Amino acid sequence: MTELELIGLLRETSTLIALDFEFFLTATFAVIVVSYTVGERLGKGPRTIIACLYLATVIMLFIRYQGAVSQALFAISGLKELGSSYPVLNIEILSWTRRFIFVAGALAAAYSLFKPIASSNKQKEGAGDQST
Secondary structure, three states, rough: OOOOHHHHHHHHHHHHHHHHHHHHHHHHHHHHHHHHHHHHHOHHHHHHHHHHHHHHHHHHHHHHHHHHHHHHHHHHHHHHHOOOOOOOOOHHHHHHHHHHHHHHHHHHHHHHHOOOHHHHHHHHHOOOOOOH
16 A cells, blocks of 8 residues: 555544544433433433443444554554554554543443432432431
């Protein structure tokens, strides 16, 4: 591949990674907001289905991310072999940071489905009202 093709591949891969990561963040915050808004009113069955669908989506995105990182590393190694002066970020640090966010975000969102914050706050408010 030529330097221009490798740079194009790297840019396309970076765009794919960014779009998938944005989708992951959107889905994660949507699950957290839904669990906060609905609270205990959402039954255990629907809550389990939502958690399974969300976690399956996260796994799919994580696998796509791993493939995209491999593709980016391929383009970077090709650019290095060609002696290109095209600037590239340290992909290893970014990659591990995103992996951590994937795992921590998915666990936080799944936890919020089974331990809704809204129901905990209402229980605290109810306990405060009974003591007066």
